[in-house]
Amino acid sequence: MPQTPQMTDDASDEEIVRRTLINKDAFALLIKRYEAKLSRYLTRLGVGLAEDREDILQNVFIKAYKNLNSFDPSLAFSSWIYRIAHNETMSFFRAKHARPQVILNEESEMLITELEDEMADTSLLAEARLSKEELTKALETLPQSYRDALTLRFFEDRSYSEMSDILQVPVGTVSTLLYRAKRALKESLPKTFLP
Amino acid sequence: MNTQKDNLIERVLKNIEEKHLTPRPRYEFILKNYFFWTLGALAVAFGALAFSATLFEIQNVDWRLSVATHSSFFSFFLSAAPFVWIITLVLFILIGYINVRRTNHGYRYPLSIIAIGAVLTSIALGTALYAIGFGGRIDEAIGDHPPFYRPILATQREWWLAPEKGLLGGEIIKAAADLSSFSVKDFSGHVWNVDGSDLRGPDLATVARGGIARIVGVPVSATSTLFHACFVFPWEMRGDFRNAPPPRPLAAVASSTQAATTRSDACKNIRPYQQLHDIDD
Incomplete structure (x- = not known):
């Protein structure tokens, strides 16, 4: 594995970016830091096969490397690289003419709880518990843009501002997307979960 | 997992090495950003020209005399309203929006904000251009060329x-x-x-x-x-x-x-x- 001299694991993303522009080996730290997170994100976006995820991830990091100078330090680096990952994944789906799968892994219980809490707050959901399968089915019926918004908000725990930077839409549009996504999800859920 | 991580890091760095990839220079991104801002600004400027021509048309169509030149106010409106310039104005505002959206932080601005900003700027600039006599020149000069459009003066001369x-x-x-x-x-x-x-x-x-x-x-x-x-x-x-x-x-x-x-x-x-x-x- 290439060495990244003078860079430690607690260096900020921005410092690593600056360092990478001088010494490309420093890029390894960024890959190490984001590989697992992005891989999970890709799964949540619907890339089911591990090989596909690896290919996309490789493209994401190469694209990020080539465009490092376009990274604007006024944004979070994570938003920037998530944006690349999102765009790359959408291109992948378009090229494959594939419909993204909804894959809820072992973390889904926690995610369901988060979603339930959020929806209970907005009076969209009754007390009944959602199962992973029921949530998967409901999510599958949603348009991609709604799923993207729900994924970033509830599964990736992103703020509206970060979502705006990742999806490249105004913050107001993020709010609208989330509101509509939650309503659409409510309509897709079995009747037993509705108030 | 560690092996996978190492694999990805190695694969990416190897790819960079083998293909002699380097980060694209910063000036390219700066130029690209300026390019889209410039296109956006140009679109608003053209919108202003369109608005000055619109003002010129509206000011120089004597609505009172439509009773003499046309059988109904509706037919007069259809032949006198500056549709071409209004469509041109809308088109350039859209072009401006698309270009601003492609700048670094352009995606943060909602269409409504950009559209209102572009319309107001076009109106302000267009009114200034009209005031210094540009409206008629644009109406005549640009308006003479497209086959689907006749300048208002030519149209009125025809009526009279x-x-x-x-x-x-x-x-x-x-x-x-x-x-x-x-x-x-x-x-x-x-x-x-x-x-x-x-x-x-x-x-x-x-x-x-x-x-x-x-x-x-x-x-x-x-x-x-x-x-x-x-x-x-x-x-x-x-x-x-x-x-x-x-x-x-x-x-x-x-x-x-x-x-x-x-x-x-x-x-x-x-x-x-x-x-x-x-x-x-």
Whole structure:
């Protein structure tokens, strides 16, 4: 594995970016830091096969490397690289003419709880518990843009501002997307979960 | 997992190494950003030109006289409203939006904010351009080229070059001392001898001033260049200082004895008599 001299694991993303522009080996730290997170994100976006995820991830990091100078330090680096990952994944789906799968892994219980809490707050959901399968089915019926918004908000725990930077839409549009996504999800859920 | 991580890191770095990949220089991104801002600004500037032409058209279409030139206000509206310029304005605002969206932080601005900003800027710049006389030049210069569009001046000249319908427009080049007759050079260059015996005070004042005027009346015959005038309206150009010759004083304003209080039956038979009579008053 290439060495990244003078860079430690607690260096900020921005410092690593600056360092990478001088010494490309420093890029390894960024890959190490984001590989697992992005891989999970890709799964949540619907890339089911591990090989596909690896290919996309490789493209994401190469694209990020080539465009490092376009990274604007006024944004979070994570938003920037998530944006690349999102765009790359959408291109992948378009090229494959594939419909993204909804894959809820072992973390889904926690995610369901988060979603339930959020929806209970907005009076969209009754007390009944959602199962992973029921949530998967409901999510599958949603348009991609709604799923993207729900994924970033509830599964990736992103703020509206970060979502705006990742999806490249105004913050107001993020709010609208989330509101509509939650309503659409409510309509897709079995009747037993509705108030 | 560690092996996978190492694999990905190695694969990416190896790829970078083998393909001799380097980060694209910063200036490329800066230039690209400026490029889209410039395109956005240019689109707003073109929007401003379109707006100045729109203002010029609106200002120079005499809505009051639509009763004489068109059978209904709707047909007048269809032929006079500056649709082409309005569509052009909207189009350039959209182009501006698309380009601003492609700048670094452009995606943060909602369409409504960009559209309102672009419209207001176009209106402000367009009004300034109109005020310094650009509206007419743009209407004539750009408007002459597209096959689907005619400048408003050309369109109006066409409306008022229809003596057989009782509409005559042109420059008053000479008038009798008592204004009972005068000569008009129409927009195609023909000179008409116009009988002014039916004209009243405001009409005579217009004739006395000279310059370009619009005359509603009755052709004496289908083959001659004699015209019986019932109403004369000045044609004052607004927002253009190039084409309109200044009025030349041809005669003293008619005395009250010259101003007939009632018009002959020939004039009363023209279709929008009452409306024109009201405008003339």
